[in-house]
Amino acid sequence: MSAHVLDSDAHRAANAELVARLERLPVTRRLLLVRVIIGIATFFDAYTVLCIAFAMPSLVSEWKLSPAEVGLIISAGYIGQLFGAVIFGSLAEKFGRLKVLFFTIVLFVSMDIACLFAWSGMSMLAFRFMQGIGTGGEVPVASAYINEFIGAHKRGRFFLLYEVIFPIGLMFAGMAGFFLVPIYGWKAMFLVGLVPSVLTLPLRWFMPESPRWLASKGRIDEANAVVGMLENDAIKHGLPLPEPVIRTLDPKATAKSDWRELFQGIYLKRTLTIWSLWFCAYMVNNGLITWLPTLYKSVFKLPLQTSLAYGWITSGVGVLASIVxxxxxxxxxxxxxxxxxxxxxxxxxxxxxxxxxxxxxEVLILATCAYAILQTVTFSLYLYSSELYPTRLRALGTGFGSAWLRAGSATGPILVGFVVGDLGIRYVFSAFAAIALIGGIITVLYAIETKGKVLEELSP
Known part of the structure; x- marks a missing residue:
């Protein structure tokens, strides 16, 4: 037997042992700290995504923007996120989760500063596009990172209690818009968005690299050190630490990442399915939530503060649905x-x-119901995406999938802008109903179940 095969076998055995140790770990204080730190970044990521919606009613008046221009500015951030999700998902497979997370946070914070100095619709469009690149890279990489620490039976609850911070961030954008914009103007929304630079960047040094990623790269000693730290944390605080149950891993578990594998074997159907779910859910929900404040003010002629309050109510109900x-x-x-x-x-x-x-x-009640129901899908798709792919493809597959989130999110506001201008508001909702139907049919026919299954068993 060749030395290469021996090395490969040893690598696979070490990886299987490490996965077994991870799977039996309780939720330690260190893991809770990791969730909090990443949660802070994700909170302001969500805030950044939606703050433009609550700044927009003021910008429409100040810059005399048309409905089509409003749709393009809102969509620019999502188009940037599309590029960021693909680019940084690939980089995270090569250079690690933490290095990429740090860079994406720096990028979206710096572009938040740039938005403060926007002087026209086109300048805001350009800054939001660049900010979107950072935002689009942060969330899928963070999702892969969080998922790779947690065992199968605790993964859904632990991850989604982290991910629920995203709709809370959306709701906070509504609250900030309601209280700040009428008094201090639209720039206040972007000033608040600078908070992550104060909080997240220093805290990054308390976070270990993903042990699953380290092991997949053959850096077994570093991976063991991270898992050992978590085990010691559990012992120190008297948490149960059962014996690890070692399962045989597929030889592919230690293979190098190759983006073409997303479209081969069992992953082809998973990739096309998750892309469709991302696109349908986010086209409807982000089309609704980013446009509703402007619709209330422009179509129904409500006062600015009332328009912002209605938007905040919708976001708040979405948070409650996400927690459930x-x-x-x-x-x-x-x-x-x-x-x-x-x-x-x-x-x-x-x-x-x-x-x-x-x-x-009427719009507030019924649109809020639709938004809240679909919010349970949109905020949890990062969990589902991360479960569908192995470690070597997880950040890449989640990034590619969430790129369709960005495509749907960019298409939704543009659709609303043109439909409202040409046909009227009622036809926006019929178009969104059709898209939701398509998403439901695809889920019923092609989605697989992942609850309670070890990541390495789901995705060899």
């Missing part, structure tokens, strides 16, 4: 939850079309 999902999805399962959510979200959208969306209260 985080607590229950490990019991219900991913596939049945997503199937029902897509199909149920159609009902208020169809009702809005039927009623004609003639009053702001």
């Amino acid at each position: 999902c985080a607590l229950l999805i490990d019991k219900v399962g991913r596939r049945p939850w997503y199937s029902w959510a897509f199909l149920l979200a159609m009902l208020p959208l169809i009702l809005l079309t039927t009623l004609g969306a003639t009053s702001p209260v």
